[in-house]
Amino acid sequence: MEKNFFIKSQGLGNEYIVIDENNITFPLTEKAIQKICNVNFGIGSDGILLKTKSDSADIGLKIFNPDGSEAEKSGNGLRIFCKYVYDYKIIPQKEFMVETKGGKVHATIQETHEERATLITVDMGQAIFNSKQIPTTFNSEEVQDEIISIDNQEFLVNCVSVGNPHCVIIKKNLDIEEIKKYGPKIESFYKFPNRINVQFAKIINRDEVQLLIWERGAGFTLASGSSSCAVASVLRKKGLINRQVTIKMLGGELEIEINDNWQIRMTGEVRQICEGILHEELINSFL
Numbered sequence: 628m629e630k631n632f633f634i635k636s637q638g639l640g641n642e643y644i645v646i647d648e649n650n651i652t653f654p655l656t657e658k659a660i661q662k663i664c665n666v667n668f669g670i671g672s673d674g675i676l677l678k679t680k681s682d683s684a685d686i687g688l689k690i691f692n693p694d695g696s697e698a699e700k701s702g703n704g705l706r707i708f709c710k711y712v713y714d715y716k717i718i719p720q721k722e723f724m725v726e727t728k729g730g731k732v733h734a735t736i737q738e739t740h741e742e743r744a745t746l747i748t749v750d751m752g753q754a755i756f757n758s759k760q761i762p763t764t765f766n767s768e769e770v771q772d773e774i775i776s777i778d779n780q781e782f783l784v785n786c787v788s789v790g791n792p793h794c795v796i797i798k799k800n801l802d803i804e805e806i807k808k809y810g811p812k813i814e815s816f817y818k819f820p821n822r823i824n825v826q827f828a829k830i831i832n833r834d835e836v837q838l839l840i841w842e843r844g845a846g847f848t849l850a851s852g853s854s855s856c857a858v859a860s861v862l863r864k865k866g867l868i869n870r871q872v873t874i875k876m877l878g879g880e881l882e883i884e885i886n887d888n889w890q891i892r893m894t895g896e897v898r899q900i901c902e903g904i905l906h907e908e909l910i911n912s913f914l
């Protein structure tokens with residue numbers, strides 16, 4: 628494969644660039660990530676997926692947000708990466724393990740239609756509700772219906788980790804302007820030492836939830852796999868939804884299943900957008 632080869636794909640409008648750490652001619656620094664993800668000076672993306680070696684799984688994956696920070700988990704990112712691994716015959720089988728910073732996950736390529744979307748299932752690991760492990764600095768054992776106040780606006784928050792940290796706020800109605808105003812402030816609230824992903828969730832019924840998302844290190848995105856897993860876990864824990872639920876986001880929907888010991892299964896589509904070579908004039912702009 629040519630040096631600095633990349634692909635770009637999207638999972639429900641949440642887009643990622645995939646590159647191979649053994650095939651780039653530059654160090655993937657924070658500045659490189661920010662430039663490549665910038666829509667004006669680079670390709671534009673909600674993040675970078677870096678293929679790495681793994682001693683404990685079939686393949687390794689590092690996940691980077693557009694601000695240069697590294698994420699422990701990404702649901703759409705994992706589905707995009709697994710499609711890439713299968714389509715480019717890096718792993719011949721349709722089931723394999725991927726090592727991420729937030730733990731090892733099992734992926735299954737469900738359906739592949741030439742020139743159409745690929746349906747992929749990822750076992751995303753276990754939801755963790757312990758407040759210290761998320762991490763948060765709340766004193767309570769778990770962060771369930773805790774009140775935080777931001778600019779004299781109070782929010783009832785429920786926090787969970789699915790490898791990466793999430794703050795779920797249940798709403799009667801969803802307002803994009805509201806999450807764009809308060810999302811960044813909640814993301815960086817002082818009780819979240821590693822920052823946090825933020826979701827406003829509206830329960831349609833026990834089988835259907837609508838979401839708006841403000842992602843840690845990425846901002847407002849059209850969809851988020853780990854956010855979908857986090858919201859489903861929180862609402863299931865409250866007994867408000869069934870164990871299988873459809874999560875509806877602006878970019879599309881995901882099927883989430885939560886089993887009795889909080890293991891989470893996520894299924895959804897991925898489509899490739901393009902492939903190409905990072906030009907030396909882009910690379911020289913961040914060296």
Ligand SMILES: N[C@H](CCC[C@H](N)C(=O)O)C(=O)O
Nearest residue numbers: 698701702703791851852853
């Ligand atoms: N911004 C997230 C990672 C990407 C999550 C999202 N794109 C997904 O599909 O799960 C974080 O810093 O934890």
